[in-house]
Amino acid sequence: LCSLPLYAGGFLVLKYFTGSEAMAISLVLLLTIPLSIGFFFVRPYEEAAWATFYRDITAAPTEPDEAY
Known part of the structure; x- marks a missing residue:
């Protein structure tokens, strides 16, 4: 549940960026x-x-403990 916004951001990156840019951003997000x-x-x-x-x-x- 906490990572759901992260996955949504990853899908937006893949939609608006192409090639190596999308791969680099997706790798960082993952x-x-x-x-x-x-x-x-x-x-x-x-x-x-x-x-x-x-x-x-x-x-x-x-004072040091003498029991030990």
Whole structure:
């Protein structure tokens, strides 16, 4: 459902452009689908990395836990 406007745009590109221009634009449009899907898988890890980095810099000093 989210990619429906992308496909509609691809059909318009094929209608109004010819030859290599249409192929190049269509290729870029089609490659945006897997890239955007990959973004949803990578985003939680990116946020976790930033949270860890931010916590390490701004955290108050604590005593080491002897249980570990």
